[in-house]
Amino acid sequence: MAKLAKYIINGGTPLSGTVTISGAKNASLPILAASLLTKEPINLCNVPDLEDISVMFLLLESLGKKVTRNKDQVLIEELGELGFEAPYGIVNRMRASIAVMGPLTARLGKAHISMPGGCNLGPRPIDLHIKGIEALSATCKTEHGYMEVSAGEEGLIGAKMNLSSKNGSSVLATENIMMAATLAKGTTVINGAAKEPEVEDLALLLNNMGAKISGAGTDTITVKGVETLHGAIHHVVADRIETGTFIIAAAMTGGIITIKNCVPQHLEEAIKKFREAGIEINILDDTTIVAKGGSAKVAVDFVTLPHPLFPTDLQSQFLAYLSLAKGKSIVTEMIYPERFMHAAEFNRMGANIIVTNGIAEIIGVEELSSASVMSSDLRGGAALVLAALATKGKSEVLRVYHIDRGYENFETKLQSLGANIIKTF
Numbered sequence: 001m002a003k004l005a006k007y008i009i010n011g012g013t014p015l016s017g018t019v020t021i022s023g024a025k026n027a028s029l030p031i032l033a034a035s036l037l038t039k040e041p042i043n044l045c046n047v048p049d050l051e052d053i054s055v056m057f058l059l060l061e062s063l064g065k066k067v068t069r070n071k072d073q074v075l076i077e078e079l080g081e082l083g084f085e086a087p088y089g090i091v092n093r094m095r096a097s098i099a100v101m102g103p104l105t106a107r108l109g110k111a112h113i114s115m116p117g118g119c120n121l122g123p124r125p126i127d128l129h130i131k132g133i134e135a136l137s138a139t140c141k142t143e144h145g146y147m148e149v150s151a152g153e154e155g156l157i158g159a160k161m162n163l164s165s166k167n168g169s170s171v172l173a174t175e176n177i178m179m180a181a182t183l184a185k186g187t188t189v190i191n192g193a194a195k196e197p198e199v200e201d202l203a204l205l206l207n208n209m210g211a212k213i214s215g216a217g218t219d220t221i222t223v224k225g226v227e228t229l230h231g232a233i234h235h236v237v238a239d240r241i242e243t244g245t246f247i248i249a250a251a252m253t254g255g256i257i258t259i260k261n262c263v264p265q266h267l268e269e270a271i272k273k274f275r276e277a278g279i280e281i282n283i284l285d286d287t288t289i290v291a292k293g294g295s296a297k298v299a300v301d302f303v304t305l306p307h308p309l310f311p312t313d314l315q316s317q318f319l320a321y322l323s324l325a326k327g328k329s330i331v332t333e334m335i336y337p338e339r340f341m342h343a344a345e346f347n348r349m350g351a352n353i354i355v356t357n358g359i360a361e362i363i364g365v366e367e368l369s370s371a372s373v374m375s376s377d378l379r380g381g382a383a384l385v386l387a388a389l390a391t392k393g394k395s396e397v398l399r400v401y402h403i404d405r406g407y408e409n410f411e412t413k414l415q416s417l418g419a420n421i422i423k424t425f
């Protein structure tokens with residue numbers, strides 16, 4: 001078996017300096033998929049260089065697009081005929097591949113998407129994607145592991161629908177249906193839409209391509225269908241989860257980090273919680289935050305919920321911080337109740353965390369002890385790195401490929417802040 005990369009970390013040093021935040025993975029992925037809605041070129045900048053983004057490039061290329069990257073800039077062109085099948089070999093590497101369903105059905109009248117399988121965050125249904133596309137008059141059937149979507153003779157037809165689930169709303173389902181509706185006949189109203197900044201960023205690009213979308217960023221999105229979309233230029237919004245991760249890196253190691261090219265406004269609720277927990281956060285301007293480890297780490301309770309509330313994608317990192325806070329914290333995971341695989345690894349480092357039915361009870365300890373630990377998902381992996389950086393001695397974080405999916409140049413950025421971290425096999 002090929003050897004998997006791991007991090008070796010000698011922790012215990014406060015991280016200090018300046019870090020520049022990359023473009024958001026979760027904005028870039030649907031934005032790349034949106035290129036399927038037009039024949040014309042799409043020019044993007046601030047696209048992070050990540051494993052998940054490379055998988056989306058592969059998918060677009062397998063569908064007939066040509067993708068050219070030059071540093072953070074990406075050009076997507078269409079040279080031949082577009083295909084309509086998202087194959088198993090790509091979808092099984094990244095669930096977000098399902099984002100091509102809406103654009104392909106809108107543009108070609110059909111899409112065959114390999115059904116995404118299990119996921120290490122627990123069950124991740126796609127019923128809302130299906131409900132949305134069916135509301136636009138498409139039919140869906142599953143055969144041989146593929147979902148076959150067909151728009152029928154008339155193409156997609158605008159409709160009113162509700163896309164909320166018992167856990168709130170789905171970012172990707174909202175994005176998928178918003179993209180599909182841009183080329184549908186008539187008007188679509190999506191109630192219960194996800195309000196995440198990445199949905200807004202996608203709508204910005206689509207409107208630049210000639211779509212008529214209003215309300216993105218609220219829970220009601222209205223899309224007036226148009227005949228065709230054209231090429232556009234777009235700058236991808238900053239990654240709010242990477243921003244939050246570096247805030248916690250400063251706080252956990254007792255350092256001070258200036259975080260540039262971020263959007264503090266996208267993290268309002270998280271920043272409120274971080275401050276309650278003793279992290280000093282100074283918002284210098286619209287794009288700069290200075291984060292500093294406070295004198296004491298204070299236990300707090302928090303609940304993950306859809307935007308603008310506390311994001312699930314920062315749960316693991318904040319949980320790492322709270323494992324060192326004075327007192328008892330309760331963390332309730334409402335989006336993915338099974339997203340706590342990292343807790344057992346923290347406990348191997350001496351943390352005291354008990355997880356029951358989507359709720360983690362954390363009794364803070366004075367310090368963690370260095371250990372070999374294994375990441376099992378992107379954010380949990382990043383959280384283990386933070387814990388190792390805050391812990392004296394040599395730790396290893398295995399299965400770094402999870403982290404490579406979503407953090408651009410993670411170890412290089414951390415090294416520039418003084419971290420002793422190397423990637424090795």
Ligand code: EPU
Binds near residue numbers: 165
């Ligand atoms: N849900 C349904 N039915 C559906 C779809 C979702 O009930 O058809 C529920 C899920 O069970 C879950 C919630 O809705 O409780 C959101 O889940 P979903 O799988 O739809 O999330 P997503 O939109 O696919 C995006 C991010 C995730 C992030 C979630 C929640 C992208 C590419 N991914 O996923 O990012 O955790 O929203 O904010 O935008 C990450 O970056 O580490 C990551 C996992």
